[in-house]
Amino acid sequence: MSSFFKCLIAVCIFSVVAGMATEPPGFVEGHLKILSLREVELADGNAPAITAENYAEYPLIILSHDGKKEIARVTADGNGNYRTALPPGDYVLDVQRRARGHVRAKPQRFTVVSDQTVRVDMDIDTGVR
Numbered sequence: 001m002s003s004f005f006k007c008l009i010a011v012c013i014f015s016v017v018a019g020m021a022t023e024p025p026g027f028v029e030g031h032l033k034i035l036s037l038r039e040v041e042l043a044d045g046n047a048p049a050i051t052a053e054n055y056a057e058y059p060l061i062i063l064s065h066d067g068k069k070e071i072a073r074v075t076a077d078g079n080g081n082y083r084t085a086l087p088p089g090d091y092v093l094d095v096q097r098r099a100r101g102h103v104r105a106k107p108q109r110f111t112v113v114s115d116q117t118v119r120v121d122m123d124i125d126t127g128v129r
Contacts, residue, residue: 026088026114026118027083027116027117028084028117028118029084030081030119031121032080033122033124034054034058036126055078056075058126059095060076060093060095060096061093061096062074063092063093063094063107064091065090065091065092065109067094071086071091086112089112090110091111091112092108093110094107095122104124104127105125108120108122
């Protein structure tokens with residue numbers, strides 16, 4: 001094979017790899033809802049308010065498609081909303097599990113597409129409030 005063809009093949013391979021590396025990210029956004037099976041009422045008869053500090057206690061983790069590698073971590077804002085950029089691909093959204101406390105959540109699978117936003121809402125049950 002001539003040097004010209006080897007060089008041409010190398011340029012083509014480089015172009016394909018470089019094109020994949022520069023693909024714009026996509027976004028995942030959603031709402032985190034903190035639930036409790038055992039509702040607690042205050043003395044005035046109202047349930048305690050969910051605050052930004054409550055959301056910070058339950059960071060969301062984005063895992064690789066097989067659920068084995070943590071890709072990103074995101075905390076919902078004071079209203080329970082979150083948004084983050086990710087490279088195109090398949091992922092799993094879950095809540096950080098703790099050694100103490102029982103947090104129940106169903107991991108959510110999702111796919112990010114370049115220049116698009118996918119919505120994934122997450123409900124978690126803390127067991128108590």
